[in-house]
Amino acid sequence: MTATNPRAEVEFDHHSADFCARNYEVMADLRARCPVAHTEAHGGYWVLTGYEPVEAALRDDDLFSSRPSVGIPASPIPAPLLPIESDPPLTRELRAVTARHFTANAVRALEPTIREMAGELVDEFVERGECDIAAELATPLPARTILAMLGFAQHRWPEWVDCVHFLMHDRTTDEARTLATAGKLFADIAEEVGRREANGLGDDLLSSIMRGRVEGRALDPLEVSMYTFTLFLAGMDTTSGLVGNALVRLDEDQDLRARLVADRGLLPAATEEFLRHDTPVTGLARTVTRDAEFFGQHLRAGDPVLLMFAAANRDSGFVDRPDELDVDRPRVRHLAFGVGEHRCLGANLATVLFQVMLDEILTRLPDFRVTGPGERFPDAGETYALRHLPVAFTPGRRRVPRPARKSATV
Numbered sequence: 001m002t003a004t005n006p007r008a009e010v011e012f013d014h015h016s017a018d019f020c021a022r023n024y025e026v027m028a029d030l031r032a033r034c035p036v037a038h039t040e041a042h043g044g045y046w047v048l049t050g051y052e053p054v055e056a057a058l059r060d061d062d063l064f065s066s067r068p069s070v071g072i073p074a075s076p077i078p079a080p081l082l083p084i085e086s087d088p089p090l091t092r093e094l095r096a097v098t099a100r101h102f103t104a105n106a107v108r109a110l111e112p113t114i115r116e117m118a119g120e121l122v123d124e125f126v127e128r129g130e131c132d133i134a135a136e137l138a139t140p141l142p143a144r145t146i147l148a149m150l151g152f153a154q155h156r157w158p159e160w161v162d163c164v165h166f167l168m169h170d171r172t173t174d175e176a177r178t179l180a181t182a183g184k185l186f187a188d189i190a191e192e193v194g195r196r197e198a199n200g201l202g203d204d205l206l207s208s209i210m211r212g213r214v215e216g217r218a219l220d221p222l223e224v225s226m227y228t229f230t231l232f233l234a235g236m237d238t239t240s241g242l243v244g245n246a247l248v249r250l251d252e253d254q255d256l257r258a259r260l261v262a263d264r265g266l267l268p269a270a271t272e273e274f275l276r277h278d279t280p281v282t283g284l285a286r287t288v289t290r291d292a293e294f295f296g297q298h299l300r301a302g303d304p305v306l307l308m309f310a311a312a313n314r315d316s317g318f319v320d321r322p323d324e325l326d327v328d329r330p331r332v333r334h335l336a337f338g339v340g341e342h343r344c345l346g347a348n349l350a351t352v353l354f355q356v357m358l359d360e361i362l363t364r365l366p367d368f369r370v371t372g373p374g375e376r377f378p379d380a381g382e383t384y385a386l387r388h389l390p391v392a393f394t395p396g397r398r399r400v401p402r403p404a405r406k407s408a409t410v
């Protein structure tokens with residue numbers, strides 16, 4: 001792009017406790033000093049924090065491959081997550097296998113059921129006047145939804161969420177446990193695949209994956225497993241992070257909360273701004289495919305590169321007053337869902353889940369206040385999210401008396 005500069009070496013580790021404690025400060029410092037920098041952590045990788053380089057890398061799959069891993073360090077699981085750890089044109093074929101389940105229309109059709117599930121979850125704590133909103137609403141709703149879509153038993157969400165939380169937030173601490181946890185999920189997926197093979201395929205997401213064809217052939221059993229596994233990871237963790245982060249902001253900004261309580265028409269703009277300002281997926285990686293100049297730095301084939309969506313979304317070259325949460329700003333093209341070939345397949349679903357949860361909270365616990373610091377996951381390198389968030393509010397009524405209630409299914 002431009003003449004090569006001396007390598008911009010920085011001390012940085014996105015998995016460190018320091019990054020978790022000061023993530024936006026650290027990202028602002030890196031972005032200001034060198035939006036394309038290099039660190040020696042984890043064997044060495046590039047860190048992109050400027051909007052332009054992150055967007056350019058996302059759009060250039062030839063130079064920035066999603067193989068072998070979108071994690072730094074690479075995951076010890078010896079098979080790619082699909083479709084995320086694939087490159088075009090295969091990526092397009094893989095996405096087509098499940099795309100119909102994630103269109104705006106498909107998600108709109110699911111919305112009444114998602115709303116019913118959200119209502120049931122709020123019923124469980126609304127009379128108490130307090131709850132852990134992350135653990136009792138923001139975590140179970142997305143988890144139950146993706147399980148229902150896949151055709152898995154919804155009531156098993158706690159055990160699977162535990163696995164996903166470990167794999168998403170703690171995988172760099174214990175390789176043996178990572179492999180054991182992934183192994184448990186693969187065994188559960190295999191059991192469900194076996195059930196479909198015995199009883200016939202249905203209209204659920206797992207059945208679509210099992211029917212999937214790429215490159216003129218059927219997906220093999222490992223690919224079926226890795227695709228389903230990816231939907232567990234992507235579907236269970238990210239949206240809950242967005243809700244927790246947004247509730248912390250609404251606790252701090254009473255004016256914004258009052259406006260949202262009075263006018264749900266603001267919710268779509270607020271959703272975009274929460275995604276931009278408190279981006280739940282901090283960053284994901286690529287691998288450089290050939291030696292190349294990139295924004296004044298010399299990249300070598302095989303170099304890992306971390307694309308920091310959260311840092312890009314607060315770049316003042318892309319948006320005015322980037323550190324301000326402003327729901328009235330003109331719509332901007334944030335990178336919270338990525339962009340290009342791998343743009344989040346679940347973006348429509350995530351948006352509806354988020355808006356249903358916010359709507360339910362603003363309706364049934366409009367005066368909620370955060371009553372403690374909560375607990376963030378100790379590693380913000382890939383996902384910036386709260387595990388626990390205690391809130392108190394004026395107690396309300398259940399919608400349906402306990403014995404008459406039936407569980408919603410998708």
Ligand code: HEM
Nearest residue numbers: 083084234235238239242281336337338342344345346350
């Ligand atoms: C607020 C919530 C969410 C955020 C911020 C988010 C963010 C992202 C991002 C940044 C990517 C791009 C990855 C890349 O370029 O390498 C992605 C991909 C993906 N997301 Fe999401 N996601 C969210 C929710 C969901 C949900 C609910 C699902 C549904 C199961 C989902 C499924 C996927 C899948 C399957 C991919 C891979 C797409 C591909 O590689 O072609 N996501 N997501």
